[in-house]
Amino acid sequence: MSDHAVFNTTYRAFLFDMDGTVLTSIAAAERVWTTWAVRHGVDVERFLPTIHGARAIDTITRLGLPGVDAEAEAKWVAEAEIEDVDGVAEVAGATGFLKSLPAHQWAIVTSAPRELALRRMAAAGITEPGVMVTAEDVTAGKPDPAGYRLAARRLGVEIGDCLVFEDANVGIQAAEAAGADIVVITSTHEQPIQTRHATLANYEAVEVRVENDGLRLHAPTVGQCANQ
Incomplete structure (x- = not known):
């Protein structure tokens, strides 16, 4: 199991990028x-x-x-x-992982327009969340932190109490600028990514534990998670 701090921290909410993070398009x-x-x-x-x-x-x-x-x-x-949604599919384990989260404690923050986001999520079998920030909701896209900050406000939590799941450099920069902790999903990367943040290949090796209205990321399988 990784000893990265994100696996030993309780968060108020999880925020997910979409493309390359919960689905592949x-x-x-x-x-x-x-x-x-x-x-x-x-x-x-x-x-x-x-x-x-x-x-x-x-x-x-x-x-x-x-x-x-x-x-x-x-x-x-x-x-x-x-x-064109041919080949759009979930990142391994993403659908089950998202379903395990309390509905009021997660959001999607995507650079895609809302109609496209809903189309791709449907193609991948991912249910629309209660909070979703899309391209139309911000005047400045990633790497600007506005989208992640807006999602936290809509969930009624502080961005510093959120864990962001990302895959792309501009999204990682946005989450860093927002002040959130980050997990980088690597399964859609053609080349190994070098990052100081925790990494996960996909969601099959992790689960979430709900503790006193907080969320804790847990990796029961040794060696499936890493911090690079």
Whole structure:
């Protein structure tokens, strides 16, 4: 069992990124973004690694393409992604783990628009949470901490009493800036990730213990969790 502090701390709430953290949609997202990039003359190989974890409008704006309406293009990307959920599935063990949490003590914080988030969650068999912060709810997306702070407020807890589950660098930066503890989900990473935070391959080796209205992450299987 990892001796990382997050496995010995009681939290008021768990906050989850969506894509790459509770479900995998990498293949679908990259199909859509490849089509978009080719249409705009963007180098696909260099561009695709930059799309993960960020809002579409932020990804497009960052490119600074002349004559491109970032809002309209982000809408096109979202609509195309809603139509393509082939291969979208839960990260191993995520559905059962989320169902084990008290409904008022967890939220999803995603860079996806709400309609797309609901579509992907349905495809992965994940129930909509009571609190979900999406792209429309913030004016600045990850790595800005606004989304995580908003989720904590909606749950009625302090962000410092939350544990964030993330996979992408921009999301990790957002959670750090917010002031939350972090667990990095690694199963969707093609390359090993180096991080000072606790890591989990997936949710099959962990469970949650509810203690006096608090949540404690427990890893009963030795060697399945690590801090790197």
